[in-house]
Amino acid sequence: MLGFGLSIEPQLWALLFTMVRVGAAFVAAPVFGAVAVPLPVRITLSGAIGILVLNSQSYAVPTEVFALTTFVSIAAEILVGLTIGFILQIAFAAPLVASELIGTSMGIGFAQAVDPLNGTSSPALGQFLSILLTLLFLSVDGHLILVDLIVRSYQALPPGAAWIAPERLRNIAFFGGYAFLAGLLLALPVGFLLLCLNLVVGMLSRSAPAMNLFAVGLPASLAVGVVALMIALPAMGDYMLVIVHETIEMTSTLVLGG
Template sequence: MLELDPAQLERMVSSFLWPFFRIASFFMAIPMIGSQMVPIRIRLGLAIAVVVLLLPVVPEMPLYDGLSFANVKVIGQQILIGAVMGFIVHVLFQVFALGAQITAMQMGLGFASTSDPANGVSVVILGQYYLMIVMMLFLASNAHLIMIEVMAESFALIPVGTPIAMDSFWKMALTGSWMFSGAMMIALPAVTALLVVNFAFGVMTRAAPQLNIFAIGFPFTMLMGLLIVWVSMSDLLGHYYNMTEFALEYLRGLMVTE
């Protein structure tokens, strides 16, 4: 008969409970897994499975001391750390969606929108197409396994109970600038090419005022935009690797303690 004294039971609960809060909040915030299409029970089950796999490699956890205020504070810290890690991955995906939206607005496809079932919002069709490609690249490159590895490293860089440095919150706020700059890097070739096309139509309008520029320019701009997007798809993989590498380094840079 298995007999456990209260000290052993408390140690077992602590070794499982503290990583669970961080990992579960990460799976609630990460794209694909944390979307509305995945039931909460599946996310919780996946979090429990990952916790069981990481138990042999994570450092020793502090003892659980009931529902004290100190424990509530530590639980909040773990949820915040996991949510921040999932938020960085979400920003990585939105870089490509925003770049596609800027391109679509320039080529005249900004009105063509569809409902995103994962997030429950209306997005541009070109942005949804880019999101699907990035999701497939994310899974094909085993980036989800790399994120689990980074999650395991986070317990050594930010031990349970250690407060996060205030600089990390400032860096997290600056992810908005990284998202817009990355989106402009993706959309800049197409936007520049379409600007040249619009400039050429402006010259044609000045040379021949009787020409109906709206009847000719709009479909031609859309056709050239689709052609430019097709040509620029060859560089999407390079952009994905650069953005993913930067996101991982950025994520590791956030894991700083006071």
């Protein structure tokens, strides 16, 4: 029942209610939440996964649409979906942090471009690392794991009892610092080498004050940074896989409780 004497097909209402959590997760999650993904595609995927959830899980759907309890249940569904997507999105913030550290040391921090995934301006190096992380995320079936997490969330947090405990919300907020830790470790090989180069250039400038620091230091930083990126890229790719796996594991632990 809609309330006010109106009615709706029960199966259609159950599907729409199920799509709330799925759609909220897709809005905040990486890949699916990208600006390049059209809205009809998200709605279609949400409906398809909603049908999967209805056929695999059994839970009670609010009987009336225009009721206070229904609005509260919808708010809880949105909270769970956004939480799942937000934790996964933390992994995709690490390349941006790493690119800021590396780009500033290389002297290309001013190189900004529109990020096709988020629709915002970000460092060019950050776009390259973000695309690499996206490809690695898809290569380990991260999109399928996301769908599995959403489906399992209906069993761990069924509608009507989907409010996340304050302790979990606090742990999720603290987990946001993982983006800075992962970004620092991701930039560590190249950043440490560039730091050593800057120390050498600084000592040369003190020993030879007549030397043009900008004419020597900036080209050297750019050249060393490019070479260091080429050498460290395999190791950075391996650590990106570690970031993806740890974030997926933490999503299951923080939201689903294990």
